[in-house]
Amino acid sequence: MTQDARVEAFVTAFEALRAEVEKVIVGHREIITHVLTAMFAGGHVLLEGVPGLGKTLLIKTLAEGLELSFSRIQFTPDLMPADIIGTNIIVEDVDGRKHFQFQQGPIFAHILLADEINRATPKTQSALLEGMQEGAVTVGGASRPLPAPFFVLATQNPIEMEGTYPLPEAQLDRFLFKLRVRYPAIDELNAIIDRTTQSRHVTVSRVMNGPTVLSLRELIREVPIASHVRDLASTIVMATHPSWAGSPEVSRRFVRYGASPRGAQALVLGAKVRALAEGRYNVSAEDIKALAMPALRHRVILNFEGEAEGVDADTLIGQIVEAAEAITASGREVFLR
Amino acid sequence: MDHPQTIEVLVRRVAREVRVRRAEHWGLRGAFWGALVAAAVLVFKAALGLAALAVAPALVALGAIAGTTYGFTKRVIVQDVARLADRAFGLADRVATVLEWADRPDRTPLVDALVADTAARVSTLESRWIVRRAIPLEGRWLPAPLLAGLVLAFAPAMHLPLGTIGDFTPSTEPEQREERTTTELMEERSRPLQTTPLKRPSVEERDFAQKSGTGSGSTAGDLSAIFKDTALSSQRPDFNSFLKKGDERLKLLEQVDRLPDLQSDFTSSQYKMVYRKSKSLLSGLSPDISPRKLRELLDEMERLGRKGGNWSGDATEGMEALEGGQTDRALEAMQRALDKMRAMEEAQRSGKGLRGGRENERGVRGRDHARGGEGNGPEDQDFGEGEGLLPGKGRSTMPKGDATARLRASPYDVGVEGESRRGKKEGYDTNLTGRAGQMPSRLMYLGVVGQYRKMMEDAITREQVPRDYHDQIRNYFQALDER
Structure with missing residues (x-):
C-alpha cells in the first residue's frame, strides 16, 4: 500500500465516520471533527455544555459508528472507584473451593462515556487517572491492561455547580481536548426538531473497527512537522506561563499556571491528525493555531484577577497565540533580517 | 534524498527575489545618505570650486551602489525563503518541511509522499514576484536631498564668512586699567554681581563715571560712552527707596526673639528647651532684666x-511675685522650678522612667487624668496609662483613624458592604463593591454549600450530632436555600 493510499484511506475513514455521526447530530461539525481528531490522536475528550445539547448522543453515535465496545457510566456522588474499575469477588469453583476472581468494571471497554463526570467525588474521578494515562488499571496489586484503543469521552455541565466536584488539574490535564458545546443556530434547531420529532429512524453504520483505528494512529505519528511549526507550538505553550521571559502581558496579568508539556503534545498530535484529515502530509502553522483553544483552554489556570475580571480562556489563548506568532520567526519579514 | 528540481528552482527564484528587494531597499538608503553628503558638499561649492559639482553626483551614486551591493550580498537563509514561498503560494509549510525533512535520516515514509506532493504542487505554480517591495523611510525622503543638491548646484555660490570675529576690545583699555589704583580695583571686585543684563550698561556707565572723576569725555573703546547721551545716563540708584522697602525686613532682624532658634536641636524635649532658655536668661542677668521675658518664660x-x-x-508663685514687682522672689521661684526640672531630666536619664515616646506621653496624660483631668485639649482626652489602642480597651469613643487608603485605591480592589435584608427571615446581605462586584461571581459558593449540606446529612445520619440539634441544623440549611 503506497503512502498516498494510506493517507487516502485515512481521509476516507475520517470523512465516513464524521458523516455517520452527522446523520444523528445536527450541526456541531467542529465538535465532531475535534472528537474524531482526539480519537485518532489517542487522546481523551472532555465535553462541556449545558444539558440537552446532544453531548451524550454524540458519543453514543460515535460508538455506534465504530465496531468497538462501549460503556456508559453515569457519575453520581455515591459512585465508588470500584464501581468503575471493578473488584475482586469470592467465587466457588466446582470443587467447592473458594477463590477471588476479578470482576471487570465498565472501564474495560474501548469507548467509555463518563457522563457528568464532575458529579462524582474526586476519589472516584481519580479512578480514571491511571486508565486514561497508562491504558491499564491496578486492582489488588495486579495491573490489568485496558482494551486498545481506549477512548474516554466525559461530559460535564458548567452551570449546575451544586453538588458537583470540579475536576482537579491533574485530571483535566489528561484530557487531550476540552470542547465547549454551544447552542445550535436556529436552522440547526429546526433540523433537530424535524429529525427528532418524526417517526423516521436513523441507523448508523459501522465504518471502522479497532485495528483500523490503531493502524491509523500509527500513521498519524509519521506525519512530519517543520521545526518552525514545532517552535510555534512550544512558544504558544510557553507563552501561557506568566513566569516565562517572552510571555505576553495577558499571561503575566491573568494566568496563575500555564499549560504543561502535555499541552504541547496535544497541540502537535492534534495538528498532525488535522493535517492528514485534510489530505496533507505535513503539519502547518495553521493546524497548530486551529487547535490551540481545545488543547489549552483547560490547561490554563487563571489567577484571582483573571477570575474577577471574568477573563474568557478562549480569548486569552487567542491573544497568546497572536503573541507567540509574533515571537517566532514566521511572523517576521524575511528580507529585513 | 535530493530535493526535486522544481522545489530547488522555486527556492532559488524566491531567494533571488529576496536579494533584489534587499538591494532596492538598501540601495535607496545608501542613495539618501549619499545625496545628503552631496548636498553638504555643494554648500561649500564656492570654496571647493568645480570639483564639488563632480563630487556630488559621485557621492549619490556611491551611496546607492554601496547600499545595493550590501543588500544583494546579504546572506539569505534558505528556510526563511521556503517559508516565504509557502506563505505566498499557500503551500501550508510544505516547502519548508520538505527542505528540512528530505535529508534527515529519521524521515518517515510519509516524507517521500510529501516531497512528491510538494513537487507536483510547485510545478503548477505560476511565476510571479512574491516578495513585495519595501520602501525604507530614507527612500521616501530621497527627493529632498536630491532636490536640494540640484538647487545648490545651479544656484550661485554662497560666500560664507570664513574670517574670525573682530576684536572689539579697545587697545587702550589695558593702559587705562593700569592707571586705576589698587583701591579702585578692590572696590570694583567687592561690588555685587548684576543679575539683570539690561541694567548692566547703566551700572557700567555709572562706575566709569565715578572712576574717571571727570563725568564727561570718553576714550576710544569705552563702552559706557554709548550711553552717555541717553536717558539712562541721568538715572541714579535710589538707595533711600531701597531702605524703605527693606525697612520691614531690617526691623525683623532686630527682633531676635521672634526668629527661630536654628541652632537648637529640633528633636530635644521641651523641658530641655526651657532649661536652656532659662540658663541663657539667667547667665546674662542684669539689673534691667526684662520682666516681659521673665514672665514669658515662667x-x-x-x-x-x-x-x-x-x-x-513654683512657676505660678514666680508669676505672682513678678506681678507684685518682686523680681527677686520671681527669680527664686524660677530657680526652684528649674531645679525640679533638672531633677526630672536626670531621673529620666538614669533609666528609671525609660519608656517609648508614645508610651511616655500616654503616661503623662494618664497622670493628668488621675489628677482630675484639668487638660481640655484634644490630646488630654486620650487614654490613660495602661490603656491600649485596641478596640474595647480605651475609654475614648473616637475612631482610631481613617480606613487604609489601600482599599479601592485600585479599580481591581474588591470591597464588601453589608446591607440589612428585609423579608420573611431577617438577614444580612453582603454585596461586593468595585469592578468585580459588577461581574458574576466565580466562587463556588453553591458548590461549597452543597458539600456542607452533604456533610451535615452524613453527620446526622451517623448520629454524630445530638438529636435535639437536628431540627435546628436543618432549619439553618433550609434558610440558606431560601436565599
Missing part, C-alpha cells in the same frame, strides 16, 4: 509643669 514653665511636672506651683 508662663511657659507653668504650662509645661501642668502637663507633667511638679514645678507648676
Whole structure:
C-alpha cells in the first residue's frame, strides 16, 4: 500500500465516520471533527455544555459508528472507584473451593462515556487517572491492561455547580481536548426538531473497527512537522506561563499556571491528525493555531484577577497565540533580517 | 534524498527575489545618505570650486551602489525563503518541511509522499514576484536631498564668512586699567554681581563715571560712552527707596526673639528647651532684666509643669511675685522650678522612667487624668496609662483613624458592604463593591454549600450530632436555600 493510499484511506475513514455521526447530530461539525481528531490522536475528550445539547448522543453515535465496545457510566456522588474499575469477588469453583476472581468494571471497554463526570467525588474521578494515562488499571496489586484503543469521552455541565466536584488539574490535564458545546443556530434547531420529532429512524453504520483505528494512529505519528511549526507550538505553550521571559502581558496579568508539556503534545498530535484529515502530509502553522483553544483552554489556570475580571480562556489563548506568532520567526519579514 | 528540481528552482527564484528587494531597499538608503553628503558638499561649492559639482553626483551614486551591493550580498537563509514561498503560494509549510525533512535520516515514509506532493504542487505554480517591495523611510525622503543638491548646484555660490570675529576690545583699555589704583580695583571686585543684563550698561556707565572723576569725555573703546547721551545716563540708584522697602525686613532682624532658634536641636524635649532658655536668661542677668521675658518664660514653665511636672506651683508663685514687682522672689521661684526640672531630666536619664515616646506621653496624660483631668485639649482626652489602642480597651469613643487608603485605591480592589435584608427571615446581605462586584461571581459558593449540606446529612445520619440539634441544623440549611 503506497503512502498516498494510506493517507487516502485515512481521509476516507475520517470523512465516513464524521458523516455517520452527522446523520444523528445536527450541526456541531467542529465538535465532531475535534472528537474524531482526539480519537485518532489517542487522546481523551472532555465535553462541556449545558444539558440537552446532544453531548451524550454524540458519543453514543460515535460508538455506534465504530465496531468497538462501549460503556456508559453515569457519575453520581455515591459512585465508588470500584464501581468503575471493578473488584475482586469470592467465587466457588466446582470443587467447592473458594477463590477471588476479578470482576471487570465498565472501564474495560474501548469507548467509555463518563457522563457528568464532575458529579462524582474526586476519589472516584481519580479512578480514571491511571486508565486514561497508562491504558491499564491496578486492582489488588495486579495491573490489568485496558482494551486498545481506549477512548474516554466525559461530559460535564458548567452551570449546575451544586453538588458537583470540579475536576482537579491533574485530571483535566489528561484530557487531550476540552470542547465547549454551544447552542445550535436556529436552522440547526429546526433540523433537530424535524429529525427528532418524526417517526423516521436513523441507523448508523459501522465504518471502522479497532485495528483500523490503531493502524491509523500509527500513521498519524509519521506525519512530519517543520521545526518552525514545532517552535510555534512550544512558544504558544510557553507563552501561557506568566513566569516565562517572552510571555505576553495577558499571561503575566491573568494566568496563575500555564499549560504543561502535555499541552504541547496535544497541540502537535492534534495538528498532525488535522493535517492528514485534510489530505496533507505535513503539519502547518495553521493546524497548530486551529487547535490551540481545545488543547489549552483547560490547561490554563487563571489567577484571582483573571477570575474577577471574568477573563474568557478562549480569548486569552487567542491573544497568546497572536503573541507567540509574533515571537517566532514566521511572523517576521524575511528580507529585513 | 535530493530535493526535486522544481522545489530547488522555486527556492532559488524566491531567494533571488529576496536579494533584489534587499538591494532596492538598501540601495535607496545608501542613495539618501549619499545625496545628503552631496548636498553638504555643494554648500561649500564656492570654496571647493568645480570639483564639488563632480563630487556630488559621485557621492549619490556611491551611496546607492554601496547600499545595493550590501543588500544583494546579504546572506539569505534558505528556510526563511521556503517559508516565504509557502506563505505566498499557500503551500501550508510544505516547502519548508520538505527542505528540512528530505535529508534527515529519521524521515518517515510519509516524507517521500510529501516531497512528491510538494513537487507536483510547485510545478503548477505560476511565476510571479512574491516578495513585495519595501520602501525604507530614507527612500521616501530621497527627493529632498536630491532636490536640494540640484538647487545648490545651479544656484550661485554662497560666500560664507570664513574670517574670525573682530576684536572689539579697545587697545587702550589695558593702559587705562593700569592707571586705576589698587583701591579702585578692590572696590570694583567687592561690588555685587548684576543679575539683570539690561541694567548692566547703566551700572557700567555709572562706575566709569565715578572712576574717571571727570563725568564727561570718553576714550576710544569705552563702552559706557554709548550711553552717555541717553536717558539712562541721568538715572541714579535710589538707595533711600531701597531702605524703605527693606525697612520691614531690617526691623525683623532686630527682633531676635521672634526668629527661630536654628541652632537648637529640633528633636530635644521641651523641658530641655526651657532649661536652656532659662540658663541663657539667667547667665546674662542684669539689673534691667526684662520682666516681659521673665514672665514669658515662667508662663511657659507653668504650662509645661501642668502637663507633667511638679514645678507648676513654683512657676505660678514666680508669676505672682513678678506681678507684685518682686523680681527677686520671681527669680527664686524660677530657680526652684528649674531645679525640679533638672531633677526630672536626670531621673529620666538614669533609666528609671525609660519608656517609648508614645508610651511616655500616654503616661503623662494618664497622670493628668488621675489628677482630675484639668487638660481640655484634644490630646488630654486620650487614654490613660495602661490603656491600649485596641478596640474595647480605651475609654475614648473616637475612631482610631481613617480606613487604609489601600482599599479601592485600585479599580481591581474588591470591597464588601453589608446591607440589612428585609423579608420573611431577617438577614444580612453582603454585596461586593468595585469592578468585580459588577461581574458574576466565580466562587463556588453553591458548590461549597452543597458539600456542607452533604456533610451535615452524613453527620446526622451517623448520629454524630445530638438529636435535639437536628431540627435546628436543618432549619439553618433550609434558610440558606431560601436565599
